[in-house]
Amino acid sequence: MNEVILRKFTVGWITQVRVIQALMIRELNTRFGRENIGFLWIMGEPLLFAGLVAIIWHFLHGETEHGIGITAFIVTGYIPITMFRHGVNRSVLAFSINSSILYHRQVKVLDFIIVRFLIEVVGGMMAFVFSAAVLMVFHEFPVPDDIGLFIMGWMIYAFFSFSLCLIIAPLSEMSDVLEKFVPVTTYVMIPFSGLFTLASWLTPEMRDYLLWSPFVTGMEMMRKGIWGEQITAYYYPWYTIGCSVVLTMIGLILCRRVRRTLTVE
Amino acid sequence: MIVCTNIYKEYRRGSYCKRVLNDVNLVVEPGDRIALLGRNGAGKSTLIKLIGGVEVPTSGKIRREMSVSWPLGFAGGFHGSLTGYDNARFIARIYRRDYSEMKGFIEDFSELGRQLRMPVKTYSSGMRARLAFALSLAIEFECYLIDEVIMVGDQSFNRKCHYELLEKRKDRTMILASHSTPLVQELCNKAVLIHDGQATNYEDVNAAVEQYSLL
Numbered sequence: 001m002n003e004v005i006l007r008k009f010t011v012g013w014i015t016q017v018r019v020i021q022a023l024m025i026r027e028l029n030t031r032f033g034r035e036n037i038g039f040l041w042i043m044g045e046p047l048l049f050a051g052l053v054a055i056i057w058h059f060l061h062g063e064t065e066h067g068i069g070i071t072a073f074i075v076t077g078y079i080p081i082t083m084f085r086h087g088v089n090r091s092v093l094a095f096s097i098n099s100s101i102l103y104h105r106q107v108k109v110l111d112f113i114i115v116r117f118l119i120e121v122v123g124g125m126m127a128f129v130f131s132a133a134v135l136m137v138f139h140e141f142p143v144p145d146d147i148g149l150f151i152m153g154w155m156i157y158a159f160f161s162f163s164l165c166l167i168i169a170p171l172s173e174m175s176d177v178l179e180k181f182v183p184v185t186t187y188v189m190i191p192f193s194g195l196f197t198l199a200s201w202l203t204p205e206m207r208d209y210l211l212w213s214p215f216v217t218g219m220e221m222m223r224k225g226i227w228g229e230q231i232t233a234y235y236y237p238w239y240t241i242g243c244s245v246v247l248t249m250i251g252l253i254l255c256r257r258v259r260r261t262l263t264v265e
Numbered sequence: 266m267i268v269c270t271n272i273y274k275e276y277r278r279g280s281y282c283k284r285v286l287n288d289v290n291l292v293v294e295p296g297d298r299i300a301l302l303g304r305n306g307a308g309k310s311t312l313i314k315l316i317g318g319v320e321v322p323t324s325g326k327i328r329r330e331m332s333v334s335w336p337l338g339f340a341g342g343f344h345g346s347l348t349g350y351d352n353a354r355f356i357a358r359i360y361r362r363d364y365s366e367m368k369g370f371i372e373d374f375s376e377l378g379r380q381l382r383m384p385v386k387t388y389s390s391g392m393r394a395r396l397a398f399a400l401s402l403a404i405e406f407e408c409y410l411i412d413e414v415i416m417v418g419d420q421s422f423n424r425k426c427h428y429e430l431l432e433k434r435k436d437r438t439m440i441l442a443s444h445s446t447p448l449v450q451e452l453c454n455k456a457v458l459i460h461d462g463q464a465t466n467y468e469d470v471n472a473a474v475e476q477y478s479l480l
Contacts, residue, residue: 018358018359018361019359021358022355022358022359025354025355025358026344026347026351026355029347029351030344030346030347100342100343100344100345101342101344102319103317103319103335103336103342104335104342104356104359104360105317105318105319105333105335106359106360107359259321260321260323261277262320262321263276263320264314264319264320
């Protein structure tokens with residue numbers, strides 16, 4: 001009996017991996033096309049966003065803040081938030097947009113969210129590496145102190161964003177109103193993402209409030225991983241992971257429920 | 266074998282709820298050629314979509330013990346802004362087939378030529394049907410779900426489909442939703458008449474057609 005279950009699981013796993021690969025290529029094709037730099041556009045958006053905002057801040061706020069290079073600080077803040085915002089925006093109505101692919105039974109609705117989010121994660125990571133490399137040449141970006149901590153932070157941030165996408169996608173199919181609120185909500189989220197300040201720059205009271213936001217942990221870990229001894233960071237990885245696990249559970253249940261009522265043309 | 270037990274399907278929009286299928290039972294044996302008959306909106310396409318796993322029944326269970334094609338019609342299964350070739354590549358990937366082999370067959374069978382390099386949204390419904398048929402025949406299913414498409418092709422394409430599907434693949438199972446009674450009488454050995462959400466199984470196709478023409 002157990003063997004049968006295991007075999008079923010393996011077959012299902014292999015199928016899903018293959019479907020995700022195929023969907024990924026298809027999504028890259030439809031989104032970025034094969035013209036000019038093609039798939040490299042995957043990092044284009046976060047790069048442009050972070051780069052331009054960093055330049056503006058560079059001129060508005062001077063070169064450093066609390067002894068840290070402002071360009072690097074803004075780049076490290078904006079690339080994760082871009083991943084989150086784009087991921088959430090793209091999961092709105094992701095099921096209906098892709099519904100014609102549901103004609104193929106092995107494609108599951110979950111694959112749509114995974115693929116769309118994965119593209120944002122990979123794009124963000126590439127943009128990160130690229131901009132860090134360029135900034136390092138100009139001595140605007142430090143050599144990362146603890147790359148492991150940085151990657152952990154990025155993954156925790158991504159996990160939490162993904163769990164939100166899992167909820168947004170089915171909810172947007174259930175209610176038309178939600179779609180209107182998503183852009184403004186993700187915009188209002190920006191100050192709560194720990195993007196503009198380190199928790200240690202705040203008053204203790206403010207800090208306690210800010211640390212309730214699961215994003216801040218990821219953000220602080222990434223920055224600690226980059227600046228190391230130069231900064232003090234506050235992070236509670238298990239808190240964010242716990243929140244993400246709970247949201248993922250709710251999201252998976254919602255996805256399953258919505259799949260039952262999904263109308264495919 | 267495909268077994269559908271106690272299938273209910275409802276569509277909801279706000280407080281309005283339409284029950285399309287009301288306790289439908291159907292057993293499809295290997296080699297069966299089943300005609301789905303019924304008036305427009307009776308639920309033929311819905312049943313085909315449920316069997317194909319495109320939509321999920323509100324309640325009830327569908328067990329598939331053979332490989333079932335996706336519902337062949339002119340809508341669905343394709344991505345409009347991708348080219349015919351890209352769609353074929355995608356389908357080859359998810360069904361784990363060798364694309365280079367498939368490509369030759371598709372070019373040959375669909376006769377679409379250079380049009381395969383154009384986005385599928387520029388295709389006419391006849392051309393889409395050609396592509397859909399070519400892809401599904403290239404993959405080789407045990408059971409084909411066909412939703413009216415045979416009728417949109419031109420004569421030469423119909424002859425081709427007839428040969429590929431009904432002569433070369435005589436042993437395959439087929440579920441065909443159709444309004445064309447002569448076609449149904451020629452092809453099918455069983456029929457299901459859907460009316461008012463109820464499905465009646467007929468072993469005798471002629472009896473089903475007779476009943477259908479009375480509706």
